[in-house]
Amino acid sequence: MIAGTTSTTPTRAVGRLFLRTAVVAGLAGLSLGIFMGASHDHTFRTVHAHINLVGWVSLFLFGLFYALLGTASTRLAKIHYGLATGGLILFAVGLPSIALGLPWGEPVAILASFATLFSMALFAYVVFTAGEAANPAAG
Numbered sequence: 001m002i003a004g005t006t007s008t009t010p011t012r013a014v015g016r017l018f019l020r021t022a023v024v025a026g027l028a029g030l031s032l033g034i035f036m037g038a039s040h041d042h043t044f045r046t047v048h049a050h051i052n053l054v055g056w057v058s059l060f061l062f063g064l065f066y067a068l069l070g071t072a073s074t075r076l077a078k079i080h081y082g083l084a085t086g087g088l089i090l091f092a093v094g095l096p097s098i099a100l101g102l103p104w105g106e107p108v109a110i111l112a113s114f115a116t117l118f119s120m121a122l123f124a125y126v127v128f129t130a131g132e133a134a135n136p137a138a139g
């Protein structure tokens with residue numbers, strides 16, 4: 001734990017939520033990878049790639065940021081969590097639907113794209129204003 005922080009501050013709670021969601025996405029992404037490798041069916045390659053990268057990798061990085069550095073606005077961190085996980089879930093529904101040729105796959109993936117883009121824009125704001133973080137240990 002970073003000196004001066006406690007595990008009960010709201011921002012650290014959002015960080016933990018990100019970290020926990022990330023490992024769940026990681027388990028799903030790896031399982032899909034093993035299925036693809038074992039079956040030699042790579043139809044869902046893009047689904048696997050985005051669950052691992054938009055899910056496991058990105059969410060874990062977001063979680064580390066909030067858990068270690070904190071932010072001035074817990075409300076923004078919560079909105080960020082909603083957009084990031086919402087985007088991931090929409091990708092996990094939309095991308096396989098596109099691969100299977102379902103007509104509603106593309107609109108769902110477009111929604112996923114914008115949720116993911118907005119979540120990153122929000123995170124950019126959080127990172128750029130991190131110097132004013134509520135957590136005094138952030139320096």
Ligand code: HEM
Binds near residue numbers: 034
């Ligand atoms: C249990 C572990 C994993 C297995 C068995 C696995 C399996 C696979 C398979 C079979 C493919 C398809 C390759 C192709 O069609 O050419 C693939 C693609 C891919 N995997 Fe994994 N994977 C694993 C873990 C990961 C992890 C941890 C990440 C990222 C953090 C990842 C990222 C990717 C990406 C980005 C692609 C697409 C690569 C491309 O299109 O060139 N994989 N994986």
Ligand code: HEM
Binds near residue numbers: 047050116117
């Ligand atoms: C707004 C969000 C995003 C959109 C709209 C998007 C869209 C796409 C599209 C259209 C492809 C090509 C798929 C194909 O060839 O069938 C692709 C591939 C890929 N994207 Fe994304 N992406 C997004 C976010 C990300 C992020 C955040 C990462 C990494 C952190 C990422 C990593 C990759 C990788 C590694 C591939 C190659 C995987 C493959 O060949 O299947 N993407 N993405």
